[in-house]
Amino acid sequence: MKKYYLGIDVGSVSTNLVLLDDQGSLVYRDYLKTMGQPIKVVQEGLKILKERMGDVSIAGAGTTGSGRKLAGIMVGADVVKNEITTHAVAALDTNPAVNTILEIGGQDSKIIILRDGIVSDFAMNTVCAAGTGSFLDRQAARLQIPIEEFGDLALKSTTEVRVAGRCAVFAESDMIHKQQLGHRVEDIVYGLCQALVRNYLNNLGKGKDIKPPVMFQGGVAANRGIREAFRRELGMEIEVPTHYDVMGAIGAALIAREAVKSRGITSFKGLDVSQCRFGVRPIDCGGCANMCEIVEIIRDGVGIACWGDRCGKWSSRVGKYA
Amino acid sequence: MPKVGIPRALLYYNYFPLWKVFFEELGAEVVLSGLTNKKILDDGVNCCVDDACLPMKVFHGHAVHLKDRVDYLFVPRLISVEKNEYICPKFCGLPDMVINSIEGLPKVIDCTINLRDGNKSLRKAVLEVGGLFTGSLSRIYNAYQKASAELADYERLMLNGATPLEALNGNGPPPADYQYSIGLIGHPYNIYDNYVSMSIIEKLRGRGINVLTQDMVCKEELDRIAEGFTKPMFWSFGKKIMAASSYLIDQRNVRGIIYLVAFGCGLDALVGDLVERRIRKKGVPFCMITIDEHTGEAGVDTRLEAFIDMLEWRDTQKCL
Numbered sequence: 162m163k164k165y166y167l168g169i170d171v172g173s174v175s176t177n178l179v180l181l182d183d184q185g186s187l188v189y190r191d192y193l194k195t196m197g198q199p200i201k202v203v204q205e206g207l208k209i210l211k212e213r214m215g216d217v218s219i220a221g222a223g224t225t226g227s228g229r230k231l232a233g234i235m236v237g238a239d240v241v242k243n244e245i246t247t248h249a250v251a252a253l254d255t256n257p258a259v260n261t262i263l264e265i266g267g268q269d270s271k272i273i274i275l276r277d278g279i280v281s282d283f284a285m286n287t288v289c290a291a292g293t294g295s296f297l298d299r300q301a302a303r304l305q306i307p308i309e310e311f312g313d314l315a316l317k318s319t320t321e322v323r324v325a326g327r328c329a330v331f332a333e334s335d336m337i338h339k340q341q342l343g344h345r346v347e348d349i350v351y352g353l354c355q356a357l358v359r360n361y362l363n364n365l366g367k368g369k370d371i372k373p374p375v376m377f378q379g380g381v382a383a384n385r386g387i388r389e390a391f392r393r394e395l396g397m398e399i400e401v402p403t404h405y406d407v408m409g410a411i412g413a414a415l416i417a418r419e420a421v422k423s424r425g426i427t428s429f430k431g432l433d434v435s436q437c438r439f440g441v442r443p444i445d446c447g448g449c450a451n452m453c454e455i456v457e458i459i460r461d462g463v464g465i466a467c468w469g470d471r472c473g474k475w476s477s478r479v480g481k482y483a
Numbered sequence: 484m485p486k487v488g489i490p491r492a493l494l495y496y497n498y499f500p501l502w503k504v505f506f507e508e509l510g511a512e513v514v515l516s517g518l519t520n521k522k523i524l525d526d527g528v529n530c531c532v533d534d535a536c537l538p539m540k541v542f543h544g545h546a547v548h549l550k551d552r553v554d555y556l557f558v559p560r561l562i563s564v565e566k567n568e569y570i571c572p573k574f575c576g577l578p579d580m581v582i583n584s585i586e587g588l589p590k591v592i593d594c595t596i597n598l599r600d601g602n603k604s605l606r607k608a609v610l611e612v613g614g615l616f617t618g619s620l621s622r623i624y625n626a627y628q629k630a631s632a633e634l635a636d637y638e639r640l641m642l643n644g645a646t647p648l649e650a651l652n653g654n655g656p657p658p659a660d661y662q663y664s665i666g667l668i669g670h671p672y673n674i675y676d677n678y679v680s681m682s683i684i685e686k687l688r689g690r691g692i693n694v695l696t697q698d699m700v701c702k703e704e705l706d707r708i709a710e711g712f713t714k715p716m717f718w719s720f721g722k723k724i725m726a727a728s729s730y731l732i733d734q735r736n737v738r739g740i741i742y743l744v745a746f747g748c749g750l751d752a753l754v755g756d757l758v759e760r761r762i763r764k765k766g767v768p769f770c771m772i773t774i775d776e777h778t779g780e781a782g783v784d785t786r787l788e789a790f791i792d793m794l795e796w797r798d799t800q801k802c803l
Contacts, residue, residue, distance in 0.1 A: 227781055245789035246796075280793040282768065285786060368759065450522040451678075471678070 168414030171228030174267025223417030247412030315386025318351035326356025488553030490545030508626030669743035697727030
């Protein structure tokens with residue numbers, strides 16, 4: 162029976178599942194909206210996987226993304242890795258020569274600088290979401306353009322319209338101003354793409370040595386307007402991998418494969434995890450003035466993990482659960 | 484016995500043993516506020532002016548926490564702690580901010596410490612504060628001598644790698660078998676306050692990494708490096724942070740440097756960039772982590788994890 166490796170990336174906007182075979186080729190991929198319900202969407206994703214692929218033998222599983230811990234506990238992941246590492250691993254697998262990775266997701270964006278196949282520097286956006294997918298989503302909604310058409314519309318632009326990109330709030334008022342002046346929608350839309358790219362390069366690219374080959378991944382890489390804006394701003398070709406939107410999940414699966422190879426055993430609980438009843442129990446710990454907001458993850462009526470505390474009183478119970 | 488309240492914030496991490504012994508030798512009881520927690524931070528945010536930085540807000544919270552339990556609240560007006568140098572201007576106005584932002588305060592001891600032109604003002608401040616508790620000049624003098632010796636012991640423990648919490652208990656760093664070292668730099672009140680820093684030191688140590696800070700490098704070394712700056716750095720903390728990053732890389736062989744900055748810190752905004760350029764020139768990995776009032780630990784954890792992965796990946800050529 163063929164062996165497969167599962168990668169799950171639970172992000173703020175989307176949850177992605179991929180299945181790689183032993184050679185690391187992608188045999189299955191799914192892109193679901195997280196909708197703020199990570200537990201539900203992971204179960205849903207596993208259920209769909211089973212329906213489409215049948216009872217495949219999964220030899221290892223890895224999770225990543227902001228919901229990696231939760232997903233990791235649910236499925237019994239072999240590795241729970243941060244997004245920087247998984248994105249870098251997946252990009253290197255696609256193109257071992259890659260020197261720069263631009264990644265823009267729903268609520269965060271990162272730049273990863275690689276040299277000789279090793280991460281040498283990275284940056285993530287700090288407190289501001291102006292350089293991320295949500296910014297575009299928000300502005301697209303304002304202009305009543307479906308986000309899927311946003312990029313192609315931007316490419317129709319013929320005249321440059323400069324929109325302030327430092328802050329989403331200013332961008333919005335600037336955009337309204339440009340609309341009132343009578344600028345064409347496509348020019349404004351491309352102006353927004355340029356604003357996002359400027360913001361990204363100013364915040365994250367500051368002081369970084371951006372060298373080709375440059376790979377652009379994450380959900381926003383679907384937007385051809387942004388790709389074009391990056392190409393012009395950086396003056397170099399931008400490579401978008403075939404599976405640009407599930408690269409995190411691919412990286413998690415690749416790392417899981419390595420981990421299982423060295424350990425010889427997987428802790429994956431099986432696809433039937435989708436049949437379990439998962440729940441969360443919020444606990445307001447009154448143990449001290451920190452008043453930590455604890456969350457206990459419950460599977461079929463039994464607590465399997467706890468987190469959210471600062472002192473370890475609750476989270477240290479994880480060991481006892483396992 | 485009069486009670487003197489000392490907020491566990493800002494320069495507490497640098498001078499607490501001095502202050503404590505000084506007041507105790509003068510017959511006062513020192514009351515220290517508790518470890519920073521959510522309530523203290525919330526109280527601080529509520530009463531402090533809105534655009535102050537996080538550590539100032541934390542200080543206000545500690546002052547609120549102490550005010551009803553003490554006869555005096557110690558909020559010195561610190562202008563300079565080193566000759567020809569300054570510290571952040573917010574410290575000059577700290578007593579005014581506290582007095583005008585918090586109601587129902589006990590008497591505030593707000594002596595001015597300004598060592599920019601030498602030690603004269605320190606003498607004045609010591610006598611002024613001592614005079615609140617005793618009329619005997621020799622007693623004040625002896626108290627200060629003893630307090631200074633206590634501070635020297637504390638600083639010695641820190642030079643050996645102890646965190647303030649460990650050094651205050653008279654301990655060195657816990658014995659451990661670390662794989663390698665990382666430099667952690669930033670204002671002491673950011674890196675040593677476990678609530679504010681989200682226990683960054685413990686997290687790194689837990690991963691088998693030795694943590695070295697600017698307070699674990701002796702002053703002479705730092706001064707020597709600072710002399711080589713193209714322009715004198717007149718901020719005491721900025722100088723220390725900048726010089727220490729060079730020292731830790733060149734002399735202590737740290738694999739990477741993490742700079743913990745508080746959102747809204749004017750000094751960190753400038754020094755951060757200078758430090759980053761110097762470190763990058765040396766080809767050493769650098770990571771700046773910004774902290775604020777938010778409690779989302781995931782952001783800090785992801786960056787830390789990715790940074791450690793990167794260091795180990797560079798070393799072993801493997802990302803696992």
